Amino acid sequence: MSFVPRLATDKQCTGCFACIDVCNKNAINIVEHYDGHRYVEIDKSKCVGCGMCEQICPVVSNFEYQQSEYSDFYAAWAKNRTHRKTSASGGAFYAMASSVIEQGGVVFGAKIEEPCYVHHQAIETKEELSCLQGSKYTHSNASGNYKLALKYLKEGRMVLFSGTGCQIAGLLSFLKDRTYKGNLVTVDLICGGIPSRILIDKFISQAPYKVKRVLSFRTKEIGWKPRGFRYNLKVEDENGKIYDYANKNNLITTGFSLELTNRYSCYDCPFVGKNRKSDFTIGDYWGCIKYDEEHFDGISLIIAHTDKARQFLSSLRDSLFYDKADMNLAISHNHRLVTGHSIQQYFLERKLLAFLSSQLSDSTFSKIYANTFSNKSPWILLKVIRKVYGIVVNIIDRIGHKQ
Structure with missing residues (x-):
């Protein structure tokens, strides 16, 4: 093989691992370097030089993530107080995920294993939802989940895929022009970076x-x-x-x-911004000055980027309270929403x-x-x-x- 695909360098690689899922020859391996971060390496003995990994990598391919024309900001919380209390903020993710499961869909998110290893997993029941709730301040290995999400979408099922901005960019770049019958809802997070x-x-x-x-x-x-x-x-x-x-x-x-x-890519993240290609961005509504009586149980910030997101949000009225939020206030207290440097x-x-x-x-x-x-x-x-x-x-x- 003469042609060797160009992957993101260690300083560029986000660890989304979409390149692994697109390689049909299993020629890309995960390696942990001395800085405690996981990167990818090409096994030249297996690589056939097709270049698919290079085309799919959201960094190398310059995948455009700031695309929506406008975004709506909302303060939100789950109406079920039990589920809201077990959530990191207001329980917005739980309400979204529950709705997808009720429609026979599949939810992807980060799960923690003993003692503290985090990886993405697909779930299909509400009983499993608790394992995806809560913040995990470490890297979640999402490899394998992009192919699995495509499988469910091809079966015509609804899929909610949650993750960091780079992981959602990895998913969308992986799917690209692939056709499927199902309905995909993407949810990225206001991310503070991936520590070692x-x-x-x-x-x-x-x-x-x-x-x-x-x-x-x-x-x-x-x-x-x-x-x-x-x-x-x-x-x-x-x-x-x-x-x-x-x-x-x-x-x-x-x-x-x-x-x-943090990963060096987190210090110059290209997947920030208030207008994103994901359907939703969620996080804590830091700086909220309204709803004093609701603060104790937590308030989520939801940003809807697409018409599909706005329609999906309107379907959650019975399980999720949401109200227009002050965009400038939200951004001023959530600088990582728009600042990648x-x-x-x-x-x-x-x-x-x-x-x-x-x-x-x-x-x-x-x-x-x-x-x-x-x-x-x-x-x-x-x-x-x-x-x-x-x-x-x-x-x-x-x-x-x-x-």
Whole structure:
């Protein structure tokens, strides 16, 4: 074989893995690099040079994701309080997914396995829906699910596919001009980026107990609120004891929020914007100033990008309350909705992640990547240095973008 397809580089690859599903020769493998992220490699002994992976990759093919002419913003919550309370925000996803299942459809989403491995899975019953609920601040392997979604669509079934913007772009690029009888509804998330697997692995290895499973990355046991919401990671040990990290810095949730270990593609994400090719974008309605009595149970932000989405939303009136939201307010408190660029890509912590993870003690690594130190510790200088460095890099970055 002389022709070798061009796939996204490590700095471009989003980990959507649509290229794997389109390869009929199983010539593309997932490999985990020293930075704790999974990438793809071509097995040249199997590759026949058809170039389908290159055509499908939403990065290499420059797949256009900002396409809708206009989008409608809504505040929303599920009318069933039980299901709403078990959701990360207002239960919008649960209401959507329930409707699809009631119509004999299939729902795709991220499921967590013990102790903390996340992958996409298709479900067909409401009883299974709970496994797709809740936020998972780690990479979900969606390979295999694009082909499976096409199979169901060809059978004429309704399919709801949820995921990050890059995963929905991967699905839509994979489907392209393929014909099917079914109805597809795509739901992407307001994404904060994909952190390195190193954070979870080190958290588990450092824990003074044997981790059986991560129960949740965040819950609403003390309520949801539109400002100042804190993560409260919950972990169960092998004896059934629950550990709550609600007010404790830790590698998983603090590490996620610091954005120092994200995939490089997350620092310049091309799949953001208020007008997207997905049907819906959903997330928390941070900054919401209305519905005070509803804040405790959580409020979702729903953005409908297509006429199909608006029609589907109108069919949910019995199970989902929704009301027009202030677009500017929503965007101002959800900057990752429209901003894909992040200066953390220039920080030494990210550039040296692979080296530092192997050379530093667990304690020092946690201090750097999760701020696990007191305000009286000399390590507090790290926060000051980051702040100053961030300001300088931001100024240089803006000047560079203007030129």
